[in-house]
Amino acid sequence: MKKVTLLLMIVLIFNVCMGQIPRASAEQEKIKKTINGFLSWYKQQQEKPNKTTHTLTDRNIIAWEEIDTLMKPNIDMVAVEDYLTYLKTSRYLSETFINNLRQYHQKIKDGLKGVTPSPKSNGIYAIPGLNLDIVFGSFEPEAIYDYYKSGIFKRISIVEYKAIVQLYIPPSSYNTYIKMLFTLTKENENWLIDYIGYYDN
Numbered sequence: 001m002k003k004v005t006l007l008l009m010i011v012l013i014f015n016v017c018m019g020q021i022p023r024a025s026a027e028q029e030k031i032k033k034t035i036n037g038f039l040s041w042y043k044q045q046q047e048k049p050n051k052t053t054h055t056l057t058d059r060n061i062i063a064w065e066e067i068d069t070l071m072k073p074n075i076d077m078v079a080v081e082d083y084l085t086y087l088k089t090s091r092y093l094s095e096t097f098i099n100n101l102r103q104y105h106q107k108i109k110d111g112l113k114g115v116t117p118s119p120k121s122n123g124i125y126a127i128p129g130l131n132l133d134i135v136f137g138s139f140e141p142e143a144i145y146d147y148y149k150s151g152i153f154k155r156i157s158i159v160e161y162k163a164i165v166q167l168y169i170p171p172s173s174y175n176t177y178i179k180m181l182f183t184l185t186k187e188n189e190n191w192l193i194d195y196i197g198y199y200d201n
Helices: 002-046 077-088 095-112
Strands: 062-067 070-075 152-159 162-169 178-187 190-198
Touching: 002 152, 002 162, 002 178, 002 190, 070 095, 077 095, 095 190
Parallel strands: none
Antiparallel strands: 062 070, 152 162, 162 178, 178 190
16 A cells, blocks of 8 residues: 555656646746847847937937036936836836836936036047947847847746846857846746846856
8 A cells, every 4th residue: 555655646746747847848938038039129129220329219318418618418317218118118128127227327327427527629428338238238239139049048947936047149259159147027927037147157
């Protein structure tokens, strides 16, 4: 009787474990679809005609205030909100991602308060933190969204409603793979991106 009970327990555990594998695989496919979907959407936005440098919209985030013969940079937070609203239309980004970008711009705005105005004759200049693609945190995002379709998902780890993903983008003008790191949250059966970053090892 003990052997029969033990055998039934082993079969039950095996069936439960095997039942989890297709479910985990289905969730991994959803996660891949979210990441690839966002990269595709973002690439399309970058390729649109009349795209501005920083906003994906028609309104510039950097506002240059004129003070007599001087000028000083500032961040137009209304334009930032327009930009964030536009990013949300992708339906791939979480509120965490959007809030982090909002705080990023606010931090730059706060830092610019201490900047000394410069002569207009000097012209405008790059603002540290906004002289790169702020979504990817990269100076050359083309290396990502031009080659992501050949990317390799090295690892997808899921714990409840959170996931962490390693995506390798193959070499382009670089000598090695671009190793990207994503974190995601599942909301209403959809996986949304919380964070995009990189790692070395």
